[in-house]
Amino acid sequence: MSTARVYRSADETKLVEGEFAFTGHDFQRIASLLYGEAGITLPEGKATLVYSRLAKRLRTLGLATFREYCDMVEAPDQLAERQAMMAALTTNVTRFFREPHHFDLLKSQVLQPLAPAVRAGRRLRLWSAACSSGQEPYSMALTLLETLPDAGRLDVRILATDIDPNMVAAARNATYSEDLIEAIPAAMRSRWLERDPEARHLWRLAQEVRDLVRVQPLNLIGDWPMKGRFDAIFCRNVVIYFDDATQERVWKRFAPILNPGARLYVGHSERVGYEGSPFISDGLTAWRVPGVLA
Template identity: 60%
Template sequence: MTVTVLGRQADPASLVEGEYSFTSDDFRTIAALIYEQSGIALAETKASLVYSRLAKRLRKLGLPTFADYCELISSPDGEGERGAMLNALTTNVTRFYREPHHFVHLRDEVLRPAIPFLKAGGRMRLWSAACSSGQEPYSMALTLLSVLPEAPQLDIKILATDIDSRILDQARSGVYPDDLVSPIPAAQRDRWMRRDPTDRQAWIMGQEVRSLVIFKELNLIGDWPVRGPFDAIFCRNVMIYFDDPTQERICERFSALLAPAGRLYIGHSERVSTRISGLVSDGLTVYRRTGAGKP
């Protein structure tokens, strides 16, 4: 049966009904490039999502078909568009204090016990390894400030990284509308944030919070120009997009970068394989580094 879509004859080989024909070959070309670039393994069940996010790119570029788009991203000239495609396909859903038990654990098991050491000049490094628009590292910073208000004057830093350059710009701006800020307790918000002077419906992170967080672009399947050891690594709700061997490689690398007794926090639907050396369970989706970590 031939279906007509927006006045055109729909292609029966298309995986998705819509303005553009989107075949299995198109999907495979895109999925292979995304896997190579980011480790994200896209199943064909995600065809509608890929179509809807990339149809916007085709319109913007004035390309008539997905086959033309695939030709562009597969060519040396397509480097810029490969980055735009990746940004369009990453899922950036996040929120302040997402999975709140992790922040209670961080405060009570990692931060509070370290206070005397930190006040005496000790060093602490935390890492939010897929930070999206910044709510995760800023929640870590606010948790830290709740028990150690002088943290900005001490040797404590939170590294916040993501593969998506566009979402990092948003994170760096530190501006969030009222509805996104609602999980932050009012007392913390009033102490460490201020009203955005250009938008009365939004809040902006204060200087003390910002001074604790360093944002950088980093691909979890590429080189990691980071200096451990880390006392805590949050890598939540991203490994779910990777296949098992990629997840295992990343967890081994985290394990090697954790300080002795450093913690790894993962998302609620993620698991750390029992094959990973040096990590033992330390609560719900929290792991503790045993023995001596490799700095």
């Protein structure tokens, strides 16, 4: 866990006008808890956002002030509400084949070079480290099936993880509305998507696609139970919410679990740089560790 951060707004001044009393001290408690639980830095300028997103929780819980809410979420037995708080304060922006060049690079840099060895029995592991509602790992799976149509019979798996249990449930369900699947190429849609029999306006990834992806809850600053190494990790637009020290800690944990020559794909505003870093930039927000995938 990250060490709790002390914020300056620790007084009783009312920060936001609204139905619930929300002071600088309340903001400090929420910001420190979010940092300690998830490593996410909450700038003081986000007070209005914090109020608007958490006011719904206060109404649901029947609370009158943010002080009462802080007392609740800080209690050791309130894990579920802390998770609900983190879900409310984090942004889950995703879509199928978001930043499509990353999937082209995954295909050309990782999947095609490894395809002969994988067909011969080599293990292949990919990780979507902040999978949100699942569009990223399923885009990885569709890209994988383009290269290895028989992937389901090979030693191939994609790990998808997220801190938000609601997103984990959505990713496991793998069911999406018409507008969300528009970014999937038509040939892939016709082959790998099927209408939900109970809701004809929804589409579900075919069982063969879903079987490639294992979705699990995981906190990037918590324990990582994985034991094997990966050939590619997608961790995009996540560490921008972390401070420099937390970012470095995450990058350092990725390095030893990547195979030689493996790739790490990050967001456009993110850089994998720290003293002694083994990562080498491939450009276009792709980074690799030394060596050759084999």
